[in-house]
Amino acid sequence: MLKAVIFDLDNTLLDFSGFKRESALAAARAMIRAGVKESEKELYARIFKIYDERGIEYQRTFGDVLYGISLDQHTLEHARQAAIVAYQKRKYDLLKPRTAALQTLISLKSKYKLAIVSDAPRDKAWQRLVLTNLDQFFYPVVTFNDTGEHKPSQKPFEKALKLLKIKADEALYVGDNPERDIVGAKKAGMTTCLAKYGCIGYMPELNVADYSIDRIDDLKGITEIIDGG
Numbered sequence: 001m002l003k004a005v006i007f008d009l010d011n012t013l014l015d016f017s018g019f020k021r022e023s024a025l026a027a028a029r030a031m032i033r034a035g036v037k038e039s040e041k042e043l044y045a046r047i048f049k050i051y052d053e054r055g056i057e058y059q060r061t062f063g064d065v066l067y068g069i070s071l072d073q074h075t076l077e078h079a080r081q082a083a084i085v086a087y088q089k090r091k092y093d094l095l096k097p098r099t100a101a102l103q104t105l106i107s108l109k110s111k112y113k114l115a116i117v118s119d120a121p122r123d124k125a126w127q128r129l130v131l132t133n134l135d136q137f138f139y140p141v142v143t144f145n146d147t148g149e150h151k152p153s154q155k156p157f158e159k160a161l162k163l164l165k166i167k168a169d170e171a172l173y174v175g176d177n178p179e180r181d182i183v184g185a186k187k188a189g190m191t192t193c194l195a196k197y198g199c200i201g202y203m204p205e206l207n208v209a210d211y212s213i214d215r216i217d218d219l220k221g222i223t224e225i226i227d228g229g
């Protein structure tokens, strides 16, 4: 019997990649306004190069981009803070739940416990939940800081099960990343559902999930199938 639906956060419940692209663009434009003589395209590429090298949650991206360009101290500081503010502003505008996420969670919450297992740092995960008004739905919220291990380690999944006081086969895990979310949840013994709509460069051969959905509101049907046996 299904007792809990556990979610990945970024790209599953919210459009994290879209937000990262738009906010990087806003930061690049702010750097140019502050006097950096590079093209928007070049600065945007440099921002994503650092994300690729350091991870998408890296916190010193704009400084690293600007240290890589020959700038006087005044312009560097101006551009760095302008980029940070532009990024934050776009974050507040853009970070929204996926379409139909709210209705889906309200509906699921009437039958199941809802939880999060995310690779994001604890404070970032919570900020995103609060910003998207999704902060009331979940217990527990397991983040990278809770185990010090990223998915597909089974540790964060096991931590969530322990706090939920349920067994692995009573949980459905929903995530957009086949190799981290689905493989990790499977290792922990959970039933899995791939959020295909959040998958970047979806490859069917990598999809080992028990179920797949093209929209978040398809999840209700999946839980009914699981519960119906």
Ligand SMILES: [Mg+2]
Pocket: 008, 009, 010, 011, 012, 175, 176, 177
């Ligand atoms: Mg994700």
